[in-house]
Amino acid sequence: MNLRRARDAAIIPGLAIVLALVFGSLIVIFSSPLIFGLDLTLPLVAYKALVEGSFGSFGAVISTIVNAAPLILAGLAVGVAFKAGLFNIGAQGQFLTGGLAAAAVGAWLAHAPGPVAIPLALVAAILVGSVYGAIPGFLKAYTGAHEVVTTIMLNYIALYIVAYVVTGPLRAVGATFARTPDVGNASLPILVGGNGHLGVLFAFVAIPLAWWLLYRSTIGFEIRTVGAGPDAARYAGMRPRLLIVVTMAFCGGLAGLAGAGEILGLTGFMPAGYSTNVGFDGITVALLGQAHPIGIMFAGILLGAMRAGAPLMQIEAGVPAQMVDVLQGAILFFLTAEILVRYLFRIRAKSAKVAELQTVASSYGGQATPTQ
Amino acid sequence: MRKHRYALGATFAALAIVLLAACQGNTGGSQSGGATSNLKIGLVTDVGTLDDHNFNQFSWEGAKAGAQAIGAAAPQSVVTTQSADYAKNINSFVSKNYNIIVTVGFALGSDTTKAAKANPNIKFIGVDQGICVDAQGNPDSTFACKGDAATLLPNYQGLVFKEQQPGYLAGVVAALISKSGHIAAIGGTATVPAVPNYMIGYLNGAKSVKADIKVELKYISAAPDAKAFNDPPGGKQAADGLLNANPDIDVLFQVAGKTGNGVLQSACEHNIHAIGVDVDQFVSTPDTAKCTVVSAEKKLKKAVSDAIQRVKDKKDKGGTITLDITTDSVGLSPFHDSASMITPDIQAKIDAAIKGLKDGSIKACVETPFGSCDNKNGQPPA
Numbered sequence A: 001m002n003l004r005r006a007r008d009a010a011i012i013p014g015l016a017i018v019l020a021l022v023f024g025s026l027i028v029i030f031s032s033p034l035i036f037g038l039d040l041t042l043p044l045v046a047y048k049a050l051v052e053g054s055f056g057s058f059g060a061v062i063s064t065i066v067n068a069a070p071l072i073l074a075g076l077a078v079g080v081a082f083k084a085g086l087f088n089i090g091a092q093g094q095f096l097t098g099g100l101a102a103a104a105v106g107a108w109l110a111h112a113p114g115p116v117a118i119p120l121a122l123v124a125a126i127l128v129g130s131v132y133g134a135i136p137g138f139l140k141a142y143t144g145a146h147e148v149v150t151t152i153m154l155n156y157i158a159l160y161i162v163a164y165v166v167t168g169p170l171r172a173v174g175a176t177f178a179r180t181p182d183v184g185n186a187s188l189p190i191l192v193g194g195n196g197h198l199g200v201l202f203a204f205v206a207i208p209l210a211w212w213l214l215y216r217s218t219i220g221f222e223i224r225t226v227g228a229g230p231d232a233a234r235y236a237g238m239r240p241r242l243l244i245v246v247t248m249a250f251c252g253g254l255a256g257l258a259g260a261g262e263i264l265g266l267t268g269f270m271p272a273g274y275s276t277n278v279g280f281d282g283i284t285v286a287l288l289g290q291a292h293p294i295g296i297m298f299a300g301i302l303l304g305a306m307r308a309g310a311p312l313m314q315i316e317a318g319v320p321a322q323m324v325d326v327l328q329g330a331i332l333f334f335l336t337a338e339i340l341v342r343y344l345f346r347i348r349a350k351s352a353k354v355a356e357l358q359t360v361a362s363s364y365g366g367q368a369t370p371t372q
Numbered sequence B: 001m002r003k004h005r006y007a008l009g010a011t012f013a014a015l016a017i018v019l020l021a022a023c024q025g026n027t028g029g030s031q032s033g034g035a036t037s038n039l040k041i042g043l044v045t046d047v048g049t050l051d052d053h054n055f056n057q058f059s060w061e062g063a064k065a066g067a068q069a070i071g072a073a074a075p076q077s078v079v080t081t082q083s084a085d086y087a088k089n090i091n092s093f094v095s096k097n098y099n100i101i102v103t104v105g106f107a108l109g110s111d112t113t114k115a116a117k118a119n120p121n122i123k124f125i126g127v128d129q130g131i132c133v134d135a136q137g138n139p140d141s142t143f144a145c146k147g148d149a150a151t152l153l154p155n156y157q158g159l160v161f162k163e164q165q166p167g168y169l170a171g172v173v174a175a176l177i178s179k180s181g182h183i184a185a186i187g188g189t190a191t192v193p194a195v196p197n198y199m200i201g202y203l204n205g206a207k208s209v210k211a212d213i214k215v216e217l218k219y220i221s222a223a224p225d226a227k228a229f230n231d232p233p234g235g236k237q238a239a240d241g242l243l244n245a246n247p248d249i250d251v252l253f254q255v256a257g258k259t260g261n262g263v264l265q266s267a268c269e270h271n272i273h274a275i276g277v278d279v280d281q282f283v284s285t286p287d288t289a290k291c292t293v294v295s296a297e298k299k300l301k302k303a304v305s306d307a308i309q310r311v312k313d314k315k316d317k318g319g320t321i322t323l324d325i326t327t328d329s330v331g332l333s334p335f336h337d338s339a340s341m342i343t344p345d346i347q348a349k350i351d352a353a354i355k356g357l358k359d360g361s362i363k364a365c366v367e368t369p370f371g372s373c374d375n376k377n378g379q380p381p382a
Helices: A003-036 A042-055 A058-083 A091-108 A114-143 A147-167 A199-216 A218-228 A230-235 A240-267 A278-288 A293-317 A322-336 A338-345 A356-362 B002-023 B055-070 B083-095 B106-118 B164-177 B194-209 B232-245 B259-269 B286-291 B300-312 B336-341 B344-359
Strands: A190-192 B041-044 B076-078 B100-104 B123-127 B156-161 B182-189 B214-221 B251-255 B273-278 B292-298 B319-323 B330-332
Touching: A003 A042, A003 A278, A003 A293, A003 A322, A003 A338, A042 A058, A042 A293, A058 A091, A058 A199, A058 A218, A058 A240, A058 A278, A058 A293, A058 B083, A091 A114, A091 A147, A091 A240, A091 A278, A114 A147, A114 A240, A199 A218, A199 A240, A199 A293, A218 A230, A218 A240, A230 A240, A240 A278, A240 B083, A278 A293, A278 A322, A293 A322, A293 B076, A293 B083, A322 A338, B041 B055, B041 B083, B055 B100, B055 B300, B076 B083, B083 B100, B083 B106, B100 B106, B100 B300, B106 B123, B106 B156, B123 B300, B156 B300, B164 B194, B164 B251, B164 B273, B164 B292, B164 B330, B164 B344, B182 B194, B182 B232, B182 B259, B194 B214, B194 B251, B194 B344, B214 B232, B232 B251, B232 B259, B251 B259, B259 B273, B259 B286, B273 B286, B286 B292, B286 B336, B292 B336
Parallel strands: B041 B076, B041 B100, B100 B123, B123 B156, B156 B319, B182 B214, B182 B251, B251 B273, B273 B292
Antiparallel strands: B292 B330
């Protein structure tokens, strides 16, 4: 990937971020009278706190990386599927079931030696996430059921599976509220700072892995070909159906690994009320990163930084943490409203070329389902 | 390409502005004049909002009241948006050198324990948190709670409430305003001790003033799940079923969180009296205020404010602190629009019950060593 192409790819996301920050400032300014009178400098105070909380100290940088890791994995889970022309909205469900598997195996092996317990818990999470991702892949490939619909439904199913398992069979005896037992020796070792756990490395290993898979392996070529045109791929002797299932399983495994990192690395158990948005944020990360592993890394770090800095933004500026959600939503809006961004900044559209993200839109057209 | 360069320039210019802002000197932050304490107070909520009309809001009001009482600067809050963020939010106050950190809700107990152990110089106040630690002062993964939290974590006050006492008072009120002699309570789940505590207290309170009263105690869910505490339509359905099967029930007590708001709705629709729980539900759920006679309250605002003042006065002790009626940390809310129902005779009986509970001559229930109601020794079902 040469520099010019990188710059071309980064320009729209970069401008979307800038516009989102401007938009966010306006929201902060116009909502400030509700709290303590009109304050034109409040956005600067808020953004300053956001930066300080995410990059202002060693601990803050660690917090950013720790927050970024699951977002990167979830972003890859969505982004790699984009390449195959699939819109994986199910990263949330794959994340939850993977996390649950890690919590279950971790609790079971809580007293086994760490070198045994940790890999087994991780493998369980990856396997369960893969299976949970493969289900919508299978439904898409062999019945034509659209993955957007099935993955959204599977997200809810995952939510209730977690609620059932945590309040039922896996409930820790003696705890005053419903949660799984402690993962004990299966918890990931802390490598750096207060909470810089081993799981963070998985994300940064997954990035080159995903890149190699997509751009340097045969299967990656096939995935991208299926994304660009399943019929053409089949004509070329590839097997689109199998590839769809395999891609979704791979993506589900990544999301499941993200769940394992959160449970084994941070909380140490799964509470019944476990709430997270990592899976959904992964969609923003993938879009912002233009579905490219390197882009996803930067997007994940950006969103992770925003998550890491959010508490300090509340403390220092009194701006609610939901502001981060507003920024994220605005970024997503300006990304998808690419025409608006091009108009505002007078950027001509690139010459005609198959953009990977177009394959996502095409999957709504109905022709993307491979026909036999 | 020139266009691109222009756009890139704009990007960098904007980023530069943000970074410049980041390098400016500190502004903002509210300082109140005439402070006599320089303690910095922060509060981390449970998932939800600061104005939830419930635990978050009343704990926050307690933090504000406490700050004012000790003459400290107004407290700051961090609202938790996802449960995975508890530790991060607590640590953001730690990193800014806050002196008192209030965390709201039992779900934050584990992370508060860890933070209290790691930061012995910071005072932690956990609302609704019974502290359960092992011999090293870590969260006890076996839940045996063998460690002595008071000596291991002297900087951590875990505030819990004797729910059976306001439950008992609610029972007294319910029995006295009931015309049919048939009353009921609906709880979220028997598996969270607070719920049967309220319900058993309610039963005993009702029986204490009317020995022959019929009391229905019903639990909605077998587990502490969303159905138990976060499902208003489910609560309404359960209450509708109970009230349709027993049309003579004329007072209904809810002990089921948000699920219970559906219970209150059902009571309103059946034109019977309702009793709220945890906070003053006449105020917090205005939709059902017209039939909410009174609420069995945990006085969160007072509890948090008191805990902050103990820190200021250096009288704070660590460990689980069970707050009861002797400090007015639990009790009944005002009767508001229903005050006319409370005749002098009824008021006298309520006052007598309060007095008895305070001086120990009345027990709201048979208690276990941990201060919960023992629901095995002949006490009603769990």
